[in-house]
Amino acid sequence: MHRYVIRRLLLAFPVLALSSLIVFGLMRVMPGDALIALMGESGNVGEKELAKLRKELGLDKPYHEQYLIWLWQMVSLSPGDSIFTNEPIPVSLRKAIPVTLELAALALIIGLVIAVPIGVLSATHQDKPADYVGRVVAVSGLSIPDFWLGTLVITFAAIWVHWIPPIGYVSFWESPSRNLQQFLLPAAVLGFRLSAATMRMTRSTVLETLREDYVRTAWAKGLAGRLVVYKHALKNALIPVVTIIGGQLGVLLAGTVVVEQIFALPGMGRLTVEAILYRDYPVVQTNVMLVAATLVTLNLLVDLTYAWLDPRIRYR
């Protein structure tokens, strides 16, 4: 087990190195830079002044030098300051990460709360109206984009119930009720999307498991239906579900970008989008590396969960 974990962690290095090269390269390929975004509109800055500012920020250095400097900053955990706002990146991250984490965690919970029971219901009521409803919900979740669903939710909430989440983020510790009001709808939007694939997977794996011999034995023993489904079938059906949840975490993080924009939440998604638009290289690069590292870690955790779900699984 330990050797497996260490091997997986070592494998993460080339993945992260490749991610760093891709994000660094892509940012440099894009035309324009943060100074242009900040000062361009006024048209008052001459070429000489821009060159001077670029030099001060190290943007005039050769790319390989800029890359190495940034790499060292990442390794030494001091990613520097935003070019656009001058705010130290750790400060920006300290503000943005809790927002995205809370949103993602709530979305995950809502997603699972929707997906697993409906998936099981669909499987146990195969080809009945409940199954069709469940499948329609799942297909809708897969096909409706976050931005559209988010816009619909906020628009119709305003029209029908004359209420939308209070705008202007407050942390959970500042005001738990206001904070939860702010996160309820965005988490539901994200969670709905997340639930779709999980729901379909739950349905198909539960269906499959319910046809296994040991389940048939359980039925034959006269066990209660609830016990057969939840104790015998569901736990064994969950391994592929956990795998798909692991895969969906990337989708979840990507979804936060749009949802944070619509519901005005100051999370990692908005921070990254703004940084990309304004060519704020250090912020984009740090955020992408952080997300890459998070996904690598989460995937590892998902893999390790298999052993808990199925004790027969051994890591070599």
Next chain:
Amino acid sequence: MGASRPRNVTRRDVTRRDFIKRAGWAGAGMTALVAGAGRGRSAASVSYPDWIPASAKPPKRGGVLTRGAPWDPPVIDPRLTQSIGTFQFVGLTSSRLIRYAFPEEATGTNDLSLKGDLAESWQSSSDLRTWTFKLRQGVKWHNIPPLNGRELVAADVKYCFEQYAKEGLQSFTFREIEGMETPDKYTLRVHLVTPNVLFPQNVAESVTVIFSREILEEDGDLKKRLVGTGPYILKEHTRKVRVVLVRNPDYYDKSRPYVDEIVILSTPDAATRLAAFRTGQSDILPLNSLSEVEVARKTNPNAIVQEYKNVLAPFGVALAQDKPPFNDIRVRRAISMAIDRQKQVDTIYEGHGIPGWGVPYMYYQDKAPTLKELGPWWQYRPAEAKKLMTEAGHGNGFETTLFYYEYWPQMTSQVQLVQQDLKKNLNINIKIQKLDYTTYYGRYVENKWDGMSWGFQSGHAVGLDERTYMYMHSKSTKNFFRVNDPVIDELTLKLRQTPDRNDQRTITKKIVDRELDQVLRMWMPYDGGFFLYQPHLRNMSALALRRTDGYGSPTTARLWLDK
């Protein structure tokens, strides 16, 4: 949930075919419902006032004004940015030497009269090179460290102008200053390099705010703290969340401001801003089109609506006119005549747009020009355009590119209509490049592009000097449209030396006529849009070149809440 054993039988309660059929009927029904709901009263038949006069009732103190804004301040240092995100509130925390009339002082939307802000009076020497400003006495900086409410004196303004000239975005404006002196605590004398009768307008622009010496000297920049002498004090600035301004109790105008707190909520999504207005979380809502206004009024019928009529077009087709084929006046005129501007006004702007011109019309005439008044080269005459192109040796058309940044969806439609018109009428094949903000600005402002661009002139400027000399003189760094015309150079310089208002109007008209005749900047139709205000807002009115949001936010300093 009752768990049951799965069935392996093939009988189904609802067949797939049944389900699809039922879903189809349900879908058709929903479509009919939505289509029916969309048939309201015709948007084009409704009109709204473009001016909301001041309330006759005595103003009330207190309350909180909240507004959703798409912009976020990048930095709060006014030397380093002219971002709308920053100046949507800096104009409320900080004063200028001179300002334009507030809504309740103005005689109408086009009133551009100058009023004293920090300066009580100002006058020039006879040679128009020396300007003397007499400052208001007893003006105090906000009562927060390190200023702690000390009095503002002439040396503060002198220092501030020197810093603007030294570095940053406003250096072009302030490098006009040759020297300054402060004969006493309340007098500032400014010596200009060249005569400029329009200098007071330049220091009345919303971006020329007076910042504090102490903060710049202590911090080395103005990125962290913003302390001014304006009606509001910056209480909170949390990026991507909110800006909170509280009433300055020591403001020099003792009875003002009326509203205790102004909150600007960072709301990047337009649907969310609309929802916030609908639910009362926001008091002001700018909208682009009349149909959007009608949609919003279905839920908020009591909202006050103001139509914002523009006095200029901020966008147009910029041509690389320093190079062939656009350096040929016949090509520029032909392109202009091949574009159907009225079609853009009628379709994209639902009949509410202006055909497009570059200098605010009130500087040279009383009424907004009609399309016809813009002259022959601005009329839609495809046959004449084709003839001109043939004369210029481009009878078979040519290929070019046009890059733009989509400020709002209508802009994309405009770009496509221009592409369509030029292909149909002149066989010009335009390859459209839609760029993101930074790429667009990078390419446009660095002036290293060929072909065409959807060009702009800055949004903040009110003054005539900014709109003429700064944007059209060949030596100006703001001359984005690459105007290089000796007549324009001469006229814009002459305008700066003309004190008489009527003579100024005559010269400005000559500048405009020359610009239109030579098609130096090819303006496109534009619509200012609409403002929706909650019914309890008083003394709230957008003015020409000063909206109630963005750069025009200082207009909100005098409003009050009637509730």
